[in-house]
Amino acid sequence: MSSVSTASTHVSPDATVCTPSLIQSTCAYCGVGCGVDINVTDNKAVSLIGTADHPANNGKLCVKGSNLLNTIDLTGRLLSPEIAGQQVSWDDATDHVAQKFNDIIKLHGPDSVAFYVSGQLLTEDYYIANKLMKGYIGSGNIDTNSRLCMSSAVTAYKRAFGEDVVPCTYQDLEQTDLLVLTGSNAAWTHPVLYQRIERAKKINPAMKIVVIDPRETATCEIADNFIQLKPGTDAAFFNGLLNYLSENDGLDTHYIAEFTEGFELALAEAAQWSVTKVAAFCEVSEQTLISVYQLYCSSKKAITFYSMGINQSSSGVDKCQSIINCHLASGKIGKAGSGPFSITGQPNAMGGREVGGLANQLAAHMDIDNPQHQDKVQRFWQSPTMATKAGEKAIDMFDKIASGDIKAVWIMATNPMVSLPNREKISEALSKCELVVVSDCVDSNDTLAFADVKLPATPWLEKNGTVTNSERRISRQRNAVTPAGEAKHDWQIIQEVAKKMGFSGFEFDDVSDVFKEHAQLTQFENDGERLLDLSGLTQLTAKEYNDLTPIQWPVNARHPDGCARVYADGKFNTTSGKAQLIAITPQLPVQRTSTEFPFLLNSGRLRDQWHTMTRTGKTSKLSAHTDKPYLYLHPTDAANLAVENDDMLSITASTGAAIAHVKVDDKQRPGECFMPIHWNKSFASHGNVSALYQSIVDPLSGQAESKHGAVALSKKSFKQYVSVHTASDTNVTADFWVKSATEYGSAYQMGLDEPTVDAMAFSQQISGLSGEWMMFEQDDFSYVVCLQAGKLVFLSYFSNSWPEIEQAWLDHVFAEPSLEFATIQSLLLGIASEEFSQGKQVCSCYSVGEKSIISAIEQGCTSVDELGEKLQCGTKCGSCKPELASLIRQYQPDDVIMKIAV
Known part of the structure; x- marks a missing residue:
């Protein structure tokens, strides 16, 4: 098996990285599995580009991947283990978890505990978790957020x-x-x-x-x-x-x-x-x-x-x-x-499937309800027991937690309070659970609020292992820097708990050892029964594993360099060897509209955000395109509800409620609306869309019906609207709020049911800052500014409608070391300089605003390529190209023949 060195000075997975080095890794986002080249100096990643010869992306990256290094600072990191909110040693933390799991299993049996894991885990992490639950605890109760995805x-x-x-x-x-x-x-x-x-x-x-x-x-x-x-x-x-x-x-x-x-x-x-x-x-x-x-x-x-x-x-x-x-x-x-x-949604959704991360699987694509497969896996693991039936799938797992049947849950690298449907139901379950253990890299999120034990895990850039993308391609995700604080890799944490529970079979010294055992299990007594066969990778040395180049499975004697196309011979993995067509009777969604809930709700991702924004929410580059949760609504429906763009709507369902700004969109069907999935209690007070869905699942797969809900809409107003811009942490106190990252810190939009009596006092209270405070009031507007040594550190606007402020201008004035009087006066009047009047950001890579693009179109740019030549927009990751084409159609002069050259 050929391999190439990808890290010029990277001598061991967790060794200090010398100066300088190039680390080749894999992007942390979607299932495309893009390769990235990371330049590291003195244990710090200093630049990142797409890997030119990685077959998944050939050097290309989207705006999220391009901005990975803007999301890796230690702000908000969980760096030490905690029990009941108190920092403890790793020994104490793993002792506690192991003892509690053993006690609960002894009293209530193996099905009284569960793991809920994630497509953000690496294959090796997944493998160890699955091995512990199914082969040693003896329950099928391990499921993954990929249940919601694929x-x-x-x-x-x-x-x-x-x-x-x-x-x-x-x-x-x-x-x-x-x-x-x-x-x-x-x-x-x-x-x-x-x-x-x-x-x-x-x-x-x-x-x-x-x-x-x-x-x-x-x-x-x-x-x-x-x-x-x-x-x-x-x-x-x-x-x-x-x-x-x-x-x-x-x-x-x-x-x-x-x-x-x-x-x-x-x-x-x-x-x-x-x-x-x-x-x-x-x-x-x-x-x-x-x-x-x-x-x-x-x-x-x-x-x-x-x-x-x-x-x-x-x-x-x-x-x-x-x-x-x-x-x-x-x-x-x-x-x-x-x-x-x-096409998979998560970076390692397929790797998790390979090692049995779903509750109704065994490892290596074997079946949990097949006695021969049970015996085969148990003999390979030499484990004391083996799960003999499917465990609880994600939705059912939390139902069992709520009922008390599952008394301990270990959640790894995922945020079910935000991603699972029927948020209140998940909240109730975690509130009742005897033991909630959470392994994560952040110190707070909606789910961590329920954690009895917090275990600091390594995030991307520090993680080390493999992922499998949507085309069955295994790639190395190499750590470019050493773990921060006391963070450990997930497989190491799980292994330590397994040992302390009294189990052997978890004596791995290196992540490559875990991968080899996984590969060996895919080979064990396979005899061509399953295409998942990594027998060609079972003898990798630690160096060969570290140098492993991207490869598609199966990898075996027949396909030593991997296999791109399968089933070319027409032979399938069914009992008969033939593919099965199944008679399908189309069914309409279970969640239906009604007189009480007349609008159909759809949801999905935005261009520049990812999942619950743990990473993407940290950088202004990715927040600028869409900085708040919107509800996309057909113009006819907007007119009937008497709302326009940026007005607000209350959204209610049988399971919960949300509040969002309006985006009038003629690309919706009338009677239907769309809301993004990303916002949660870390970034918005009322922006969680999963609260609006019922816990309806496919009876065969257990996947939730998260594209089809029924909601009621009504116009929402507040007595006062506040826009806060700050370079430091802020104690938000408002009836409604949304937070977004900026170049200088954070921006908040707040809605108050009752107007504040004193804008200055309100601003001082939420900021906690001392300095030179100034306020200007005019009609229904109040403007408050705080300077420290002449530098802007805090700004707030109060009005009876949402204040409109050019973000590019604020980025500029916050960056100034000392403000001139004229600039302070402009701030207190809320009037931006014309040169910073960019409008909505369209191109995140080069921060190109809508107004600049429209101006270029009106001046004669009639194609996406021409806009790129003039403004650079669309020339890097290309994610904005469809929006550029749409603007050309909308704003090109009538006498110009459009030639969209995307």
Whole structure:
């Protein structure tokens, strides 16, 4: 196995890094798995770029990846173990956890404890956690937040192919004739792949792209066809496609006969879905359906690229299966440019699946309810016991915590108070739990508020191990610096607790030892039963492991350098060796609108933020594009509710409530709204969208229905609005507030139900600052400024409407070492200098505002490329390109022929 040195002075995983060195690692964000080159000097990362020869990204990075080093400071880090809020030694902490787990298991049995882990863990961390729970404690009660992300895709792949195997590779995106993106706003969620697709279409204009989504998203900018279907009707669309293929000579009858089973039953169900019926059910035109169905039928190669919009459903497995059925029936699988391609949302969602991170799996793609597999894993581990049934999936796990059946839970690298649906229910469960242990790298978040024990884990840049991306590619995530404070790697923490619980089998000296055992288990008595086979990596030395280059599994004697394309021979991992088509009966979502809750709620990611903003929320670069939670609303609905852009709405559901600003958006369907998932109690008082969803799951996968809720909307007003800008920590006291990172510190927007009597006293109280305080009052406005030695350290505006302030101007004045009188006067009047009047930031890489872009368009820039030449926007990560194209269409002069050259 070939390898190359990737760290010129990196001699051991946790050794001090000498000066200078280049560390090659993997990005901490989505499942694309981009390689990054990190330059390190004196144990400090000083610069980062994309790895030019990493096959996942070829040097490209999105704006989140480009700004990774802006998110790694020690502010808010958990650096020492804590019990009941008091710092303790690692010995005391691990003794306490081990003793409490043992006591609870002794009294109540192994199913009285649980682990809830994360796609942010590395494969080695996942492996140790799974080994401890299933092979030594003897319970299946370990589940992961990937349950909320990809479990429906996992179940469908396993049902169809016999194993959880993604059959596609990123190169297929460049080799296809037709790319169907459904349930994926890839332009924002997987920007590097989106740019790869965009480039492929530019090279091959004959390539066709279809986008299927209830929202017209940024991804639609490259679409030849856009189907804005009724939410939740995806399975009907693909059943209709299967029926159309049958009626229009689009089936591969040889492939069906030779390599599949179940076609007749699947087609019998699909035959009920004529174009007319599908059009009515999905609320799209028949002609639009026919044009897309015909494209699929006539294309020799086709990829269906799908993500959370398909998976996060009460019938997500069937939706995934309906996609797979079409590929199997048309033979568009197992060859270049073809296949059903589920794209993972987390950096190691697939690595967790490989080692059994889900409650209904065993390690190495073996089945938890299969006695032969139970015996095989137990013999390999030489463990004292083995889980013999599936544990509790995420939603059920917290139900069991609430009922008292599970009395101890260890949460690792995730924030279920924000990510799981029905926030109040999760809060109630954690409040009742006898023991809540949380391993994390931050010292506070919504979930840590419930922790009895806090264990400091290493974050990205300090972590060391492997991750697997969406195309089955294993990459090294190398630590570039030594762990801060007393932080330890998750696998080390779990190993120490396991030993103190009295278990052998956890004597690992190095992370490479953990990886080798994982690889050996994939090989153990495999005999070709499972494609997950890492036998070619079982003998790696520590140095070879450290130097490991990205590789796609399987890696074995047949594929010593890895394997990009699987199932090319038509042999699958089912009992019969044939792929299974399954008859699908489309189901509408369980959560429905009503007279009480008349609006349909959808949710998802924003372009520049990630999950619960633990990292991305720390940098102004990533907060500038969208600095507060919005509810996107169709103009007709906005008019009926008498709201405009930036007004506020109360959002209520049967499970909870939220408050958000309005974003009027004609790309929504009437009666439907969209809200981002990222905001939580660390960044907003009322911005958590998961509080609005019921705990409805797919019965097969256990994945939550997080794309379809029912809410009521009403206009929300406050008596007074306050905008606070500060260079230091602030004690927020308000009925409503939102926080965002700035170059100088933090900005807060607050709403008060009753106006403050004294703006100066209010500002001094929340800031806790001493200095030169000044205030100016005019009509319904008050402006308060605090200077220290002439430098601005605090600024607040009070009014009866939301104050509008140019952020670029504030960045400038806060950076000034001493303010001139004229600037102070401008601050007290709330009047920004014209040169800083940028408007909403569009390009985060180069801080290019909307006003500058519109001006350039009006001056003659008629393409994205021309805007890039003039302003640099869109020339780095490319994430803003769809928005630039949209602005060109909106603001180009009438007599100019648009030529969007993205």
